[in-house]
Amino acid sequence: MNMNPFTPRGWRMHPLLRSVLAAGTVLACVAGLAAAPPQVTIAITGAKKLRLAQPVFRLLSPPTSSHQALQTTFDSVLWNDLYQSGLVIMVSRSFYPQQQPSTPQDLPAAQLTVWSQQPTTAQRLVFGNIQVANHLLRIEGYLYNITDPQQPFMIGKRYTDQATPAAAREIAHEFADAIIQALGGGPGIAQSKIAFISNRSGHKEIWLMDYDGHGQHQITRLQSISYSPRLSPDGSKIAFMSFASGRPEIRIYSLLTHRYLYFPHFGGTNATPAWSPDGSHLAFSSSMHGGYMEIYTIRANGTHLRQLTFSHSVNMAPVWNPKTGAQLAFESDRTGLPQIYTMDSDGTNQRDITPTGYAVSPSWSPNGQALAFSWRRNGQGEENAGGYDIYIFNLADGSYTQLTHNGLRNDFPSWAPDGRHLVFASGSGRHWQLFTVLADGSDPTQLTFAGSNTMPNWSWH
Numbered sequence: 001m002n003m004n005p006f007t008p009r010g011w012r013m014h015p016l017l018r019s020v021l022a023a024g025t026v027l028a029c030v031a032g033l034a035a036a037p038p039q040v041t042i043a044i045t046g047a048k049k050l051r052l053a054q055p056v057f058r059l060l061s062p063p064t065s066s067h068q069a070l071q072t073t074f075d076s077v078l079w080n081d082l083y084q085s086g087l088v089i090m091v092s093r094s095f096y097p098q099q100q101p102s103t104p105q106d107l108p109a110a111q112l113t114v115w116s117q118q119p120t121t122a123q124r125l126v127f128g129n130i131q132v133a134n135h136l137l138r139i140e141g142y143l144y145n146i147t148d149p150q151q152p153f154m155i156g157k158r159y160t161d162q163a164t165p166a167a168a169r170e171i172a173h174e175f176a177d178a179i180i181q182a183l184g185g186g187p188g189i190a191q192s193k194i195a196f197i198s199n200r201s202g203h204k205e206i207w208l209m210d211y212d213g214h215g216q217h218q219i220t221r222l223q224s225i226s227y228s229p230r231l232s233p234d235g236s237k238i239a240f241m242s243f244a245s246g247r248p249e250i251r252i253y254s255l256l257t258h259r260y261l262y263f264p265h266f267g268g269t270n271a272t273p274a275w276s277p278d279g280s281h282l283a284f285s286s287s288m289h290g291g292y293m294e295i296y297t298i299r300a301n302g303t304h305l306r307q308l309t310f311s312h313s314v315n316m317a318p319v320w321n322p323k324t325g326a327q328l329a330f331e332s333d334r335t336g337l338p339q340i341y342t343m344d345s346d347g348t349n350q351r352d353i354t355p356t357g358y359a360v361s362p363s364w365s366p367n368g369q370a371l372a373f374s375w376r377r378n379g380q381g382e383e384n385a386g387g388y389d390i391y392i393f394n395l396a397d398g399s400y401t402q403l404t405h406n407g408l409r410n411d412f413p414s415w416a417p418d419g420r421h422l423v424f425a426s427g428s429g430r431h432w433q434l435f436t437v438l439a440d441g442s443d444p445t446q447l448t449f450a451g452s453n454t455m456p457n458w459s460w461h
Contacts, residue, residue: 049088049089050087050123051088051089051091051122052091052122052125052126053115053120053122053124053125053126054078054127056093057074057128057129057130058100058102058128058129059131060102060131061131061133066132067132069165070137070163070165070168073169074139074168074169074171074172075172077173077212078126078172078175078176080212082176082180084212084443085180085420086185086421086438091120095120096120097115097120099111100127102128103128103129104156107125107127107144112149112152113146122146123146123147125143125144126141127144128141128142135163137159137163138159139158139160139175140156140157141159141175142155143179155178157175157178159175173210177190180418185418185420186418187417189416190212191211192211192416192459193209193210193211193458194208194211194414194434194458195208195230195231195456195459196208196209196448196453196455196456197226197228197229197453198216198448198450198451198452199453200451200452203222203224205218205219206218206229206240208255209448211416211436212445212447213434213448219238220240220253222242222244224243224244225242225243226240226241227240227271227272228241229457230457231458231459232460235459236254236255236256237253237254238253238255239251239273241270241271241273248271249270250270250282251263252300264305266286266288267287267288268287269286269287270286270287272284272316272317274318274320275320276325277322277325280300281299282299283295283296283318285316285317285318285330290312292311292312292313292314293314294307294310295307295309295315295330307347309330309332313332313333314332314333315330315331316331317330317331317360317361317362318330319364321368322364322365322368323366323368323369324368326344327343327368328342329342329353329362330362331359331362335352337358338359339352340360340375342395353393354373354375356377356378357376357377358376358388359374359376360374360375361373361374361411361412363414363415363422364415366415366416366417367419369395369396370394371392371395372390372393372414372422373390373391374388374389374390374409374410374411387404387407388408388409388411389403390422391403401440401441406426408428409426409428410424412424414458417460419439421436421438422436422439422458424437424456425454425456432452432453433447433448433449433452434453
């Protein structure tokens, strides 16, 4: 029986595929840019954080316009990286003491006490200086614990690079990640990347950007429809689904050589690839046997294909446990509406973790202890009015945390490598934009504004 693998028993078809699939074939490629998207608002709750002060790094070189531009770039990026970390409250500079340090010699014990008192009341202090000479940018940065005046020093770093805005930005990212590591926040996200789908070029292509939305640039130019990009653990490759050949296939693109790598061509529909934590395998969904979408794994070199599900239903969007590599989560409509399931990496011990509603797009946290997904808890199908919200399921105690409450469609969550942030798409109809948010639902930040953007995937590092 030749079934349409995306629509059996009323299972939802993603809005981005609805216009291009009919009876399992591509009808047309999306052309032209979408109209200006409506304003998206996300309800949030606050959280208490560590108080950190960061004076402007002192420019020790002549204050030319180019030198000041480098200083401004570094300062604004470092401030934003620390603010977005989820660990600190950035103390307003209007509360800072008049004397502000640029070297450790500027901070005797008495001056440290001033920073910890009102109105600043800071707990940590980041400071440093910038020099530009012979086309080189030199930056010194320090982190002090000013609640411990006897041993305040935490880290000190020196960086040298070309005197360009791009280098100033990269140094700020690197220093921010070092600060977050020193504060006990694990790996920072300032140097991480996010892949996503955008139609701003006239087709749904893969784009890449920094974690803060800077440097958005197009990766693929297939002039077709791409879907579900997934960055490899080492960040060197992107696996995705493409209709460029006239039928949905898995493709792999090298970000190092800017070429497409070998991946087998299977019959039917092949979609939603996902990398194993060591990068040696891919999991994906395919209707290659019998017309039903089932979950398969395969080595990244295209060998050792293995089928994991045999439910004769739609099973899609597999994602590996990044901590152990021993489990996968996926979505399946085997009991009616799609739900989120987990299973061992050999296909055994399949378990439904969302027994009600309408749940899709699982994403496993870096520590392997939680799953994020899109869920309409009382939903009755794709066309049922109302919001689809991002939830986090704690595997240890079975509890749920709701992150969004905006009444829109919130989908495609993806965890940051620090385990404190997620990126997701929010919108309605053909108008979607990307946001980051902390795992408690606080501090949402909009990343994209041009065109319609969806299906984000955060890099592993």
